[in-house]
Amino acid sequence: MSDASKTLPHSLPRPPEELGLLERAWAAPTGFRRLTEINNNLIGPLFVITALGFLLLAGLLGVLIRLQLAVPGLQIIDADTYNQVFTTHGTIMMFLFSVPVVEAVGIALLPAMLGAREMPTPRLGAYAYWIYLIGGFAFFLSLFFGAAPDGGWFMYPPLTGKAHSPGINTDMYLLGIGFIEISAIAGAIELITGILRCRAPGMTLGRMPVFAWGMLVFAGMVVFAFPAVIIASTLLELERVFDWPFFIPERGGDPMLWQHLFWFFGHPEVYIIFLPAAAMVSMIVPTMARTPLVGHSLVILALVGTAFLSFGLWVHHMYTTGIPGLSLAFFASAGFAVSVPSGLQVFAWIATMAAGKKVRIATPTLFILGFLFIFSLGGLTGVMVSVTPFDWQAHDTYFIVAHLHYVLIGGMVFPILAALYYWAPCIGTPLSERMGKWVFWLLFVGVNVTFFPMHISGFLGMPRRIYTYPAGMGLEIWNMISTIGALIALIGGLLLLFDIARSFRLTGGEGNPWDAGTMEWLPNRNYGPRSIPTIDSRYPLWKNPRLSEEVEAGAHYLPGTLTGRREGLITSPAEGIPQYVAVLPGPSWTHIVAAIGTAGFFLVLTVEWVVPAAAFGTLALAAFLRWLWTGTDFGPIGEGRGDIGGGLVLPTYVTGPLSTSWWAMGALMLVMGSAYACVLGSYLFLWLVNGDGLWPPAGIGLPLLDRGLLALGLYLAAGAAVWGGGALLRRRGSLPFWVIPLALLALAGGYGADIASLWEAGLSPSSHAYASASYLLVTWQGVNVIAGGIMLLYTQARSWAGMLDGVRRVTYDNTMLFLIYTAGQGALGVLMQHGFPRLL
Amino acid sequence: MTAPPSSVARAVLWPSLGLAIWALHFTAIYALHAFACERDYGERTLLGLPWVMASVAGVTALALALLAAIFVAIRPRGPVLDGGEAEPRFTLWFGAGACAISAFAVVFQAMPAMVLPTCW
Numbered sequence: 001m002s003d004a005s006k007t008l009p010h011s012l013p014r015p016p017e018e019l020g021l022l023e024r025a026w027a028a029p030t031g032f033r034r035l036t037e038i039n040n041n042l043i044g045p046l047f048v049i050t051a052l053g054f055l056l057l058a059g060l061l062g063v064l065i066r067l068q069l070a071v072p073g074l075q076i077i078d079a080d081t082y083n084q085v086f087t088t089h090g091t092i093m094m095f096l097f098s099v100p101v102v103e104a105v106g107i108a109l110l111p112a113m114l115g116a117r118e119m120p121t122p123r124l125g126a127y128a129y130w131i132y133l134i135g136g137f138a139f140f141l142s143l144f145f146g147a148a149p150d151g152g153w154f155m156y157p158p159l160t161g162k163a164h165s166p167g168i169n170t171d172m173y174l175l176g177i178g179f180i181e182i183s184a185i186a187g188a189i190e191l192i193t194g195i196l197r198c199r200a201p202g203m204t205l206g207r208m209p210v211f212a213w214g215m216l217v218f219a220g221m222v223v224f225a226f227p228a229v230i231i232a233s234t235l236l237e238l239e240r241v242f243d244w245p246f247f248i249p250e251r252g253g254d255p256m257l258w259q260h261l262f263w264f265f266g267h268p269e270v271y272i273i274f275l276p277a278a279a280m281v282s283m284i285v286p287t288m289a290r291t292p293l294v295g296h297s298l299v300i301l302a303l304v305g306t307a308f309l310s311f312g313l314w315v316h317h318m319y320t321t322g323i324p325g326l327s328l329a330f331f332a333s334a335g336f337a338v339s340v341p342s343g344l345q346v347f348a349w350i351a352t353m354a355a356g357k358k359v360r361i362a363t364p365t366l367f368i369l370g371f372l373f374i375f376s377l378g379g380l381t382g383v384m385v386s387v388t389p390f391d392w393q394a395h396d397t398y399f400i401v402a403h404l405h406y407v408l409i410g411g412m413v414f415p416i417l418a419a420l421y422y423w424a425p426c427i428g429t430p431l432s433e434r435m436g437k438w439v440f441w442l443l444f445v446g447v448n449v450t451f452f453p454m455h456i457s458g459f460l461g462m463p464r465r466i467y468t469y470p471a472g473m474g475l476e477i478w479n480m481i482s483t484i485g486a487l488i489a490l491i492g493g494l495l496l497l498f499d500i501a502r503s504f505r506l507t508g509g510e511g512n513p514w515d516a517g518t519m520e521w522l523p524n525r526n527y528g529p530r531s532i533p534t535i536d537s538r539y540p541l542w543k544n545p546r547l548s549e550e551v552e553a554g555a556h557y558l559p560g561t562l563t564g565r566r567e568g569l570i571t572s573p574a575e576g577i578p579q580y581v582a583v584l585p586g587p588s589w590t591h592i593v594a595a596i597g598t599a600g601f602f603l604v605l606t607v608e609w610v611v612p613a614a615a616f617g618t619l620a621l622a623a624f625l626r627w628l629w630t631g632t633d634f635g636p637i638g639e640g641r642g643d644i645g646g647g648l649v650l651p652t653y654v655t656g657p658l659s660t661s662w663w664a665m666g667a668l669m670l671v672m673g674s675a676y677a678c679v680l681g682s683y684l685f686l687w688l689v690n691g692d693g694l695w696p697p698a699g700i701g702l703p704l705l706d707r708g709l710l711a712l713g714l715y716l717a718a719g720a721a722v723w724g725g726g727a728l729l730r731r732r733g734s735l736p737f738w739v740i741p742l743a744l745l746a747l748a749g750g751y752g753a754d755i756a757s758l759w760e761a762g763l764s765p766s767s768h769a770y771a772s773a774s775y776l777l778v779t780w781q782g783v784n785v786i787a788g789g790i791m792l793l794y795t796q797a798r799s800w801a802g803m804l805d806g807v808r809r810v811t812y813d814n815t816m817l818f819l820i821y822t823a824g825q826g827a828l829g830v831l832m833q834h835g836f837p838r839l840l
Numbered sequence: 841m842t843a844p845p846s847s848v849a850r851a852v853l854w855p856s857l858g859l860a861i862w863a864l865h866f867t868a869i870y871a872l873h874a875f876a877c878e879r880d881y882g883e884r885t886l887l888g889l890p891w892v893m894a895s896v897a898g899v900t901a902l903a904l905a906l907l908a909a910i911f912v913a914i915r916p917r918g919p920v921l922d923g924g925e926a927e928p929r930f931t932l933w934f935g936a937g938a939c940a941i942s943a944f945a946v947v948f949q950a951m952p953a954m955v956l957p958t959c960w
Contacts, residue, residue: 196852205855206930301934305941308859312866312949324877325960326892329952330870337945573852574931688878 008555009645010531018560019530025561026117026527029587036587038126039526040119044108045427045506047129048420050136051101052497055413057140058092059493061085066450066486069479072471082467083150084169088143090153095177096136098273098408099222101416103128103187106215106276108427110191112520113209115200115535117528117558117568118584120660121190123591123631128186130595131179138603139176149173152465154262154317155236157247157255162240170240171606178233179602181226188222189667191215196573197660200519201557203535203576209518210293213300214279217307218272223667224311225268227675232261235682235776244765244772246682252697252769254689256321257682263314264678270407271310275303277415278345281368284422285349287516288365289356292539295348302341302348309338319391328388335386342379346372360514363436367418370444374410378403381455396465399458405451417443417496424503425510426520435499439492446489453478453485517542523552531556531645532569535576562642563652565634569644570660580654581644585631594623625794628811632661633798635808653808661810665817672784676825679780680832683773692840696770700763703774707757708834712827714750718743719823722792722816726809733806740796743819744789750826751785754778757833770837777829784822791815855931857910858939865903865946869896869953882959896953903946911939 028037037043065086068076077085107125111118119125142148150169151160160170195216199208236258238244245251247258286293293299312334319328349372353359381403385391394400417439424431457478462469469475512521517539522529533556537543550556558569558581566584571577597620604613636653643649656662687695696702725739755778758771765775795815798804804812876882876892886894915936916929 204930205934297930297933298937301937301941304856304934305859305938308856308862308942309945311863312945324873324958326952326956326958327870327873327877329956330866330873330949333949333952334866334945337948340944341941688874692879 008550009534009557009648010555010559012553012555014554014559018554021564022527022530022560023525025564025566026525028526033587035592036589038122038585038587038591040107040111040122040125041427041508041524041526041528042506043122043126043129044104044106047104047107047132048101049500050129050133051097051104052500054092054096054136054140055101056493056497058089058097059490061089061092063486063490065089066483068467069469070483071480072469072476074468077467079467080150081146083465084143084146084148086465087150087152087173088140088148091149091173091177092136092140093408094153094269095180096132096139098412099184099269100132100136102215102218102273102276102412103184103191105280105416105419105423106191106218107187109423109520110194110212110215111198111528112426112522112524113518114195114198114212115203115519115522115529115532116194116198117532118198118566119190119194120198120568120570120582120584121193121664123585123588123627124186124664125190127591127595128183128190130592131186131598132183134595134599135176135180135183135603138599139172139180142172142176147172149177154266155258156262157236157239157258160236161247162243168606171237174233174237174240175602175606178230178237179598181230182598184222185226185671188219188226189664189671191219192223192667193660193664195219197570197663198568199535199571199576200532201534201569201571201576201578203571205574206297207535207538207576209538210282210296210299210303211276211279213303214276214282217279217303218276221268221272221275221307221310223670224674225265225272227671228261228678229265231675231678231682232258232265234780235261238772238776238779242766244775245769246686246772246776248769251767252686252690252694253772254686254769256318256689257685259318259321260314260685261678261682263317264311267314267316268307268310270411271307273408274411275307277371277412277419279303280415280419280422281349281371282345283516283518284364284368284418285352286356286539287422287514288360288362288368289353290360290515291352291356292517293348294351294355295344296538299345299348302344305341306338309334309341313338316386316391319388320395325388332386332388335383339379339383346376362421362514363431363433363440364418364422366437366440366444367414367421370440371410371414371418374406374414374444374447376410378406378408378410382407394458396463397458398454398462398464401464402451402454402458405447405454409447409451414443420500422514423520425513427509427524428504428506429510430513431499431503435495435503439496439499442492442495443489446485446487446492449485450482450489451485453481457482512541512548522548527566530554531559533557556645557648558644562644563637565637567652569650578644578648578650579658580651581642582660583634583637583652588627588631590623590627590631594620594627597621597623621790628794629798633803633808633810635803655807655809655813659810659813661814662817665814669817669821672821672825676780676828679776680828683777683832683836686769686773687836690769694770695837695840697768700768700771701761702837703757703763703833704761705757705834705838707753707760708830711750711753711757712830714746714753715823715826715830718746718750719820721746722819726812726816729804729809729812730806735799735804735812740792740799744792747785747788747792747819747822750823751778751782754781754826754830754833774833777833781822781826781829784818784825788815788819788822791818854914855935855938857935858907858942861903861906861910862942862945865899866949868899869950872896872899873953873958877959890958892958893953896950900946900950904943907939907943907946911936914939 068074147168149172195212235246239246245253247253247255282293282299315331421431421436457475460474462475509524529551531551531554533551562581566586568582568584570580570582597616600616601613641649641651721743729735763771765772795811798811872895873892881891884891914932916932
């Protein structure tokens with residue numbers, strides 16, 4: 001090490017007490033308190049195991065469906081139960097397995113892959129896990145009480161409206177699944193901030209591993225796609241509970257609004273789960289081929305390009321709804337366009353295998369080859385159904401069932417299984433290669449035997465979602481083959497779980513058995529890597545074979561702790577230049593209590609128990625506030641700066657755009673902006689389908705302009721107050737006493753005037769879609785106003801407690817950003833509410 | 841050492857600008873067409889051309905002009921590769937590449953409006 005050590009940030013050996021202090025700071029609680037740990041090395045694997053548990057549960061439901069359809073006229077389950085079973089199967093697969101498992105792999109691997117000790121908001125990641133675990137199992141259990149949703153995973157109204165679905169089954173979906181989306185969004189915010197700000201020095205965006213790019217794309221897509229389904233669920237729940245007629249044509253609503261909102265989420269959802277899986281493949285193929293990925297930069301461009309273009313495909317699912325042909329052609333064209341970047345990745349993998357030395361045919365390789373075969377078939381049938389006239393024939397038949405399973409199992413499940421076998425030794429003991437090959441072949445054969453015949457039963461006219469079918473239509477043989485295939489796949493799945501239970505133990509890693517080149521294969525403890533190296537290559541372990549030794553010896557940056565607490569090195573987003581050392585929170589019960597409160601609130605609301613729901617809501621709020629009070633905005637600790645090595649002295653506390661907190665709030669604002677765009681889009685859609693003379697219709701007045709102008713002025717005043725308060729805080733070092741009360745009064749007053757503009761005009765939200773859309777704008781704004789009000793009160797309390805000043809002002813910055821956003825959103829809503837119907 | 845700025849623009853905005861223009865273009869042509877068919881603009885003309893065709897062509901020309909301008913502004917003017925890897929101008933290269941992909945998609949999606957009947 002003599003030559004290399006001259007340029008390393010730290011001389012060796014390191015002081016003996018340094019490692020002990022680092023270990024103490026990152027020590028995991030023991031016994032029952034182990035549950036309070038938030039470290040990604042624990043939460044990530046727990047997340048993965050839980051997601052695989054849901055895969056098993058949903059898979060068993062799939063087998064039950066196949067048994068029911070094995071021969072004509074079977075009555076294993078009745079029609080109503082069948083409806084719940086297939087809806088729960090699809091819903092769990094999409095919401096409780098596919099998205100969470102991708103997020104789970106990200107949380108488990110990304111810090112190590114990026115050379116970080118931890119993600120920047122580990123408690124948020126842990127909260128995302130617990131809310132998912134509690135809510136997910138509660139949702140699954142609803143099946144045993146006959147309360148599971150039964151309208152199919154996309155829940156179209158009017159079938160799911162109150163008239164046709166009067167029970168709580170639909171509410172279980174709208175509320176029970178709706179809040180699990182909070183988990184996905186919380187995870188996405190953590191991932192965006194972590195990937196852009198928590199990388200090793202020198203790891204520029206160009207050197208960042210493809211999987212990190214895939215997860216960045218995933219998180220970005222969650223931010224823009226998930227709010228659409230949250231808004232759709234909100235609208236349908238408002239219609240069901242309060243009779244606001246968003247989807248009832250007799251009163252100006254339109255069921256197509258649901259389809260637009262749902263598929264604006266639902267189609268990108270396919271890419272949300274496929275693109276990170278593809279990125280996993282882009283990590284595994286180079287290792288197995290022992291050569292860098294061919295076309296690395298193009299693959300990244302393809303990932304991002306596919307993500308964007310996938311948002312132009314949602315009408316693919318609506319070809320039979322009567323949308324004009326030219327509009328369908330726009331979406332069909334986007335469908336063809338997206339195949340270019342998607343195909344590019346496939347060619348890059350094939351070229352990498354061709355360019356490498358002899359490809360290692362291990363279990364991960366087999367799953368990747370299986371992925372290429374199955375996904376290509378799914379892609380080909382995807383091109384078929386993107387051709388509009390073909391889709392008119394195939395729509396809602398078993399051909400579609402075959403297509404979607406080929407795409408999702410090929411494009412997502414097989415890469416995830418490849419990843420499982422590939423990365424298991426990275427965080428624990430390896431899985432069995434011998435058993436892995438059995439798992440692969442059973443699943444590969446099982447999947448193809450199950451789903452290929454469905455193309456034919458679809459061509460023969462078998463509709464999807466029927467609980468049985470008559471004999472004599474030529475469907476018997478294909479359904480029997482499909483059922484046999486499902487049983488073969490089930491054996492494969494059970495063998496996989498047996499292998500995991502028998503072979504896998506969480507140990508923190510077992511070396512680098514594949515001789516991979518990326519950072520996650522460095523020795524990884526509770527604190528991540530012992531020291532953080534500078535990166536100058538996409539495959540640092542291949543470039544410097546001694547890197548592992550140097551890192552473990554503490555020769556690189558931050559080999560100890562500056563503050564005696566958990567810390568992470570924060571770098572600039574594009575260039576990976578070290579900016580500061582962030583102090584991170586440690587174990588706590590708060591996020592678990594918050595998760596119980598959140599899950600309880602939504603689940604109890606499903607059965608309309610208002611008082612218990614309020615109690616759970618209060619519990620969640622109290623836990624959130626305690627979490628924020630004790631686990632964020634620590635302020636400068638000790639000297640407030642320290643030497644991380646190589647003469648690099650960094651602060652341990654920053655504010656403004658430098659801080660990760662600012663970035664996380666920025667990501668949250670993107671989520672809120674996306675949700676509000678869907679609200680505005682819903683308003684405009686309902687205007688468009690109603691016609692100019694019906695907006696508002698005869699007998700319903702316009703909102704009162706004077707109240708609207710007052711609301712506009714007060715919203716702007718609230719925003720100006722917090723913005724001006726921020727400037728004064730920086731300049732004077734303390735917050736003037738009037739800032740928070742003024743902002744609070746202006747915000748509350750503005751909202752009061754906003755509501756009054758509708759209420760005093762005599763608008764009743766259940767009278768017509770115009771009125772319900774108008775109230776929707778105000779209702780959604782109300783969510784922000786309540787959250788903003790709580791944040792203002794919290795900030796005032798921090799100020800009174802002496803935890804807010806000119807230096808320690810992260811809390812104020814967050815509140816300021818949120819309030820400015822809320823004020824802007826309120827102002828935009830007022831302009832839309834009052835200007836649009838008057839200017840038509 | 842002074843902490844450098846977080847360079848949001850370099851990390852996020854410039855690289856994704858081209859694709860954002862694609863998204864705006866797609867939204868615009870779909871909204872224009874939906875509006876035309878709902879409000880009986882399908883048979884009207886603009887500048888002597890069918891209303892939808894003319895407006896889609898106009899929006900497309902604007903999008904392509906913006907993409908070309910961004911491409912010219914951010915294309916890397918120095919060596920892109922550094923030791924075989926796309927550094928140090930990766931984000932600029934990426935932004936220019938995104939403009940190229942977006943231009944392809946913009947043209948591809950606008951084509952149906954030039955050849956298909958408006959509201960069928």
